[in-house]
Amino acid sequence: MRTMDQNLQRELIMAVATSVIAHAEELTSLDQAIGDGDHGINMKRGFEAVLTDIDGLATRPLPDALHAIGMALLMKIGGASGPLYGTLFMTLGKELPASPSTEEVARALAAAIAAIKARGKSETGEKTMLDVLAPVQAELAGGGAELTARLRRRAFDAAAATTPMKAMRGRASFLGERSIGHMDPGARSSCLIVAAVCDVIGG
Numbered sequence: 001m002r003t004m005d006q007n008l009q010r011e012l013i014m015a016v017a018t019s020v021i022a023h024a025e026e027l028t029s030l031d032q033a034i035g036d037g038d039h040g041i042n043m044k045r046g047f048e049a050v051l052t053d054i055d056g057l058a059t060r061p062l063p064d065a066l067h068a069i070g071m072a073l074l075m076k077i078g079g080a081s082g083p084l085y086g087t088l089f090m091t092l093g094k095e096l097p098a099s100p101s102t103e104e105v106a107r108a109l110a111a112a113i114a115a116i117k118a119r120g121k122s123e124t125g126e127k128t129m130l131d132v133l134a135p136v137q138a139e140l141a142g143g144g145a146e147l148t149a150r151l152r153r154r155a156f157d158a159a160a161a162t163t164p165m166k167a168m169r170g171r172a173s174f175l176g177e178r179s180i181g182h183m184d185p186g187a188r189s190s191c192l193i194v195a196a197v198c199d200v201i202g203g
Helices: 006-022 024-034 039-051 054-059 062-077 081-095 102-120 130-142 147-160 171-179 185-202
Strands: none
Touching: 006 024, 006 039, 006 054, 006 062, 006 185, 024 039, 024 185, 039 054, 039 062, 039 081, 039 185, 054 062, 062 081, 081 102, 081 185, 102 130, 130 147, 130 185, 147 185
């Protein structure tokens, strides 16, 4: 894994933000099928806000930068996703050192998943972002060779695996059986974030 410095930190923030923004229409389309139809718009707004302070975020210690990103997402995304993504990044900021090891990232992600579960009153298997984050965390905790490539593939596979699930949380849960056959928008946006991080770290 590359050692964290200002250049890497900037690359990571830029990659995550631009990936989410570039896929805003796709996320909105997924959300129109089973949700409020605003996930892509909201996520785009949140990460555009992050990019307005990219220079400042790149120079802060990693924990401070992650906390600031979480606060920006919490304030700008709104809806259900704002608090959940805010919780993800703020918990990572709380748990990670300035230059984390793979093991420390795995532990921090586990803590973030627990915080998201508490915030959203949800568990894995309920067709949410957790259904990507939890498998990715398990893969990360296992370590081993070609880790970033494996994490990227695990994220994409896990997002796809939400398609046959019945939604148990959020607006999609109101659809009952009709939520089956659609990928969860939050799972897809989580997948995009994981993949962007893997692309930078793996590169």
